[in-house]
Amino acid sequence: MFGNYLIGLREGLEASLVVCILVAYLVKTDRREALRPVWLGIGIAVAVSLAFGAALEFGSQELTFEAQELLGGSLSIIAVGLVTWMIFWMRRTARHLKGELHGKLDAALRMGTGALVATALLAVGREGLETALFVWASVRAGGEGRSGPLIGVLLGIATALVLGWLFYRGALRINLARFFKWTGSMLVVVAAGVLAYGVHDLQEARFLGGLQDKAFDITSTIPPDSWYGTLLKGVFNFQPDPTVVQVSVWALYLIPTMLFFLAPQRGKATGRPAPAAPPKAGPEPAAKAP
Structure with a gap:
């Protein structure tokens, strides 16, 4: 549930910030007539995201077991790729997101009303589609039933909406770069678990081998149906009896991704003044005649 709350919070806050920036810019520049097409684009983005999530959930139920596992594993890997790209993109653009959105707006x-609708649709729709896909993959990996993950996502989105409103009203100011750094770090851990479970799905679909080659089995120590086993699975997608391929993929993703994400960004100002250029040597004055 915590992992899904984190997904809803981060993706919802990104979408809320985008909406706040677009609406505030139109209000401050006295272009309120453009608010209607912007809200129309946002509404279409939300509807498309919900329809996409419903298609993933109900469309896969008619497939055979092997087809379900193959689809689930493939989409889990795609979801991890999209979320990883999103994490690094926000890390790089958090400081100048406002100026970028102002330019697009x-x-x-x-260009007109249609372009306004498309701008809002694309800006918010991307976050919605990523959220629907990653939540669906995370729910499959977590195996918490239907209500727990959904409640977690809704609570995360509700928190993000409240924070977005407070940002818009000027009542809340936080260091967004630091916020996205910490939430991004936790999402990398969640994504690693989703990736490992996606690989397990491909093994059960007989697309990959090694299903019987267990890296370890601590089921007797951490029973999956215990409260702490459920907590570990819900937060980190922990599995007490993973295969060798799962553990290998988990480590190969988590370690380098976390190192790159936490590494200092290049091109940051150091705060030190640039050294003054040495004065150009001019022509020496001619020697006076004695």
Whole structure:
């Protein structure tokens, strides 16, 4: 449940920030007539995301077991790739996201109503589709039933909406770069578990081998149906009897991804003044005649 709450919080906050920036810019520049197409684009994005999530959930139920596992494993890997890209993208663009959105909105205002709808649709729809796909994959990996993950996501989105409103009203100011760094670090851990479970799905679909080659088995120490086993699985997608391939993929993803994510970004200002350039040597004055 915590992992899904984190997904809903982070993705919801990104979408809320995008909406706040778009709406505040139109209000401050006295272009309120453009708010309607922007809200229309946001509404379409939400509807498309919900429809996508419903298609993933109900469309896969008609497939055979092997087909379900193959689809689930493939989409889990795609979801991890998208979330990893999103984490690094937000890490790189968090500081100048406002200016980037203002530029796109200015261009859309010059082009007309359709461009405004498309701008809001694409800006919010991307977050919605990523959320639907990653939550679906995380629910399959967590195996908490239907209500727990859904409640976690809804609580995360509700928290994000409240924070977005407070940002818009100017009542809340936090270091967004630091916030996205910490939540991104936790999402890398969650994504590693989803990736490992996706590989397990491909093994059960007989697309990959090694299903019987267990790396370890501590089921007797951490029973899956115990409260702490359920907690570990819900938060980290922990499995007490993973295969060798699962553990290998988990480590090969988690370690380098976390190192790259936490590494200092290049091109940051050091705060030290640049050294002054040495004065150019001019022509020496001519020697005076004695």
